[in-house]
Amino acid sequence: MTKATRFLTDQFIKKSTPQAKEYKIGDGQNLHLLVKPNGSKLWLFIYTHPTTKARKKINIGQYPYISLAKAREQRNSFHTLLTEGIDPTEHKAQSHQEAMRQAETLFNxxxxxWKPKKAKEVKKRTLDDEYARLKLHLFPLFGHYRLADITLLEAVEKLRPLSITRNSTCSKVVIYFCEIMEYAVICGLLPHNPLYSLSKAFYKVQATHQPTIQPSELPEFLSRLQNSRIMPTTKLLIQWQLLTMVRPAEAVSAEWSEIDFDNALWAIPPEKMKGKKDKPRQHIVPLSSQALAILHEMRLFNGDKKHVFTSQRKPSQPCNSEAANRAITVNIDKGYYKGRLTSHGMRSIASTYLNDCGYNKDLIEACLAHISGDSVRNAYNKSTYLTLRRELMQKWGDYVAECKAHG
Known part of the structure; x- marks a missing residue:
């Protein structure tokens, strides 16, 4: 029930007593005071939607916290919107969203x-590595900044020290910083990306290849490895990676369930391979007799475990992907190979040797799990060419065995 419209006064409002049912007292121009049975009094603005003509109401607030004068002021602002064909409720929601957008910080x-969207595009391991880099180098500088407050000049100034000390890291941070800001534009939080040209502010270090040695130096390397005090399982890991020509992370992730001993094959699942999440690819590694021998030795250590090469501290997990590299660069003859060879660089030894032997380059690239836009090269990854790849891998295994014998 709405009582007759009249111009309200504070004195009249204070004398308005609660009844068994709530009732409204009009103040004119769509402003009403709702008196509830519990004695509370609420200001309501009841109006007709300018387009749909539906009846709507807005709760302005409770009296006396919202005074009569304040309620009338709010009513007048609503009428201003209505005369312009704007619904006050929708305008309020849009204003709130705009305020939230303006307050959005880079980290939040x-x-x-951005992170949930990126998780659908790249592999978890890749995202974890990149996001950890942002937490370490970007968020401490700009994480608390509102997106709207980030400027190109300040980004350059704050990232310059990182570009001087760790240029490669800075380049990666800049790429993702710009990507986050670009996505903010897409989400409607920014009118444009102020960091569009940020990468041009820093010089780029030319890409360098992983340090490696020549195939002729392999006998010496294997001899130094054999005579080192490195743990037996780590020595076997290094030889496993050398023989299979895989990357360090792929080598340590090998599981017994992936090994087909009958057919001498190792099937590496797509999620473990380097590449984009939307283009997963399995990699089949033909195992030479020397690689199979490594597995038989590892069965004595980890035959009852999930992984072939397990972590010493956490037996249910594979060992660290840096284990082989650390052993090569630090533990062999007190760092003899530091700057000369890395675990990843062992792939180049195999590539150089097989190219020198005259094998098809595309076949070698397939054994290295290199994918290109060349359909012919990519075809070598398929089972049709497994016989050719098996021959190549055995040739490499025989050379490694020869180097080991004469080291």
Whole structure:
């Protein structure tokens, strides 16, 4: 029930007593005071939607916390909107969203919107590595900044020290910083990306190849490895990676369930391979007799475990992907190979030797799990060419065995 419209006064409002049912007292121009049975009094603005003509109401607030004068002021602002064909409720919601957008910080946006979107595009391991880099180098500088407050000049100034000390890391941070800001534009939080040209502010270090040695130096390397005090399982890991020509992370992730001993094959699942998440690819490794021998030795250590090469501290997990590299660069003859060879660089030894032997380059690239836009080269990864790849891998295994014998 709405009582007759009249111009309200504070004195009249204070004398308005609660009844068994709530009732409204009009103040004119769509402003009403709702008196509830419990004695509370609420200001309501009841109006007709300018387009749909539906009846709507807005709760302005409770009296006396919202005074009569304040309620009338709010009513007048609503009428101003209505004369312009704007619904006050929708305008309020849009204003709130705009305020939220203006207050959005870089870290909160990256955490709640960019990261979930990125997780659908790249592999978890890749995202974890990149996000850890942002937490370490970007968020301490700009994480608390509102997106709207980030400027190109300040980004350059704050990232310059990192570009001087760790240029490669800075380049990666800049790429993702710009990507986050670009996604903010797409989400409607920014009118444009102020960091569009940020990468041009820093010089780029030319890409360098992983340090490696020549195939002729392999006998010496294997001899130094054999005579070192490195753990037996780590020595076997290094030889496993050398023989299979895989990357360090792929080598340590090998599981017994992936090994087909009858057919001498190792099937590496797509999620373990380097590459984009939307283009997963399995990699089949033909195992030479020397690689199979490594597995038989490892069965004595980890035959009852999930992984072929397990972590000493956490037997249910594979060992660290840096284990082989650390052993090569630090533990062999007190760092003899530091700057000369890395675990990843062992792939180049195999590539150089097989190319020198005259094998098809595309076949070698397939054994290295290199994928290109060349359909002919990529075809070598398929089972049709497994016989050719098996021959190549055995040739390499025989050479490694020869080097080991004469080292």
């Amino acid at each position: 946006f990256a955490e709640t919107q």
